[in-house]
Amino acid sequence: MSSRSAGRWLAVQALYQLDVVPTEPAQALAFVVELHAAPPEVAEFAKGLVDDTWTRRDELDRLIAEHLPEAWPLSRIGKIEKAIMRMAASELIRSAEVPTPVVLDEALELVRDYAEDKAVGFVNAVLDKVARRVRPGGVPLAAP
Template identity: 35%
Template sequence: MSARRRAREAALQILYEMEITGTSPEEALSSYMETFAVRPVAKDFVRELVLGVWARREEIDSIIQRHSRNWRLERMASIDRNILRIATYELLFRPDIPPKVSLNEAIELAKRFGSEESASFVNGILDAIYRQELGGMSRAARVS
C-alpha cells in the first residue's frame, strides 16, 4: 500500500474522530501520531489533508450538498461524508494530485471503511462534482 493511501486512511480516521468526539484538529492529529506509526513521508500529507479539509469544511460541505441529490449532509454516514470531504478537498485544492487519483482513492477508502453501498454512493457524488464543478476549468484557475 502506498504512503499516500495510508495517509488518506489516517486522515479519514482523524476526521472521523474529530466529528464524533469534537476534538480539535491539532489534538486529533497529535493523538493519532502518538498512537499509530505513521511513516515520516506520510505525516505531512496527513496533516495537510486534515487541516485543509477542516479549514475549508463549510465550502467543501456546500459543494458536496449541492451534488448529493436526495441526501442531506447530516444524513450521510460519517465515514462516507469524510471520504467525500477528503476527495473534494483534493479535487479543488491540490493541483498536484490528478483528479482520477483522488476519485479512485476515495472509492477504495469507501470499499474498505464504508458500507456495502458506500463505494457507489461516493463515486456518484464525486463524479458529479468532478464533471460539474471542474468541467472546463484548469487546475491552476481553480486553486487561485
C-alpha cells in the same frame, strides 16, 4: 500502500474523529499518527489534508450537498462517508497535480474499507459530480 495512500488513510480517521468527538485537528491527527506509528512523510501529507479539509468543511459540505440526490440532505450521510467525501473534494480543489482518477479511486478504496458496500456507488456518483464541477475537463472515474 504508498505514502500518500497511507496519509489519506490516516487523514480520514482523524476527520472522522473530529466529527464525532470535539477536539482540535492537530490533536486528532496526533492520536492516529501515534496509534499507527506513521512515518514523518505520511504524517505530513495527512496533516495537509486534515488542515485543509477541516478548515474548509463548511464550503466542502455545501459543494457536496449540491451534488446529492434531492431526497438526501447532508445530515443523512454517514460520518465516515462524509469524511471521505470532504477529504476527496478538498484534494480535488487544492491538489491539481494529483489526477482526478487517483483522488476518486483512493476515496472509493477508503469507502470500501470503512463503509457499507452500497455506499461505494453512492459516493462514486457524488464525487464524480463534484470532480466535474471543480475540475472541468478532468477525466472522471468510471463507475465501480
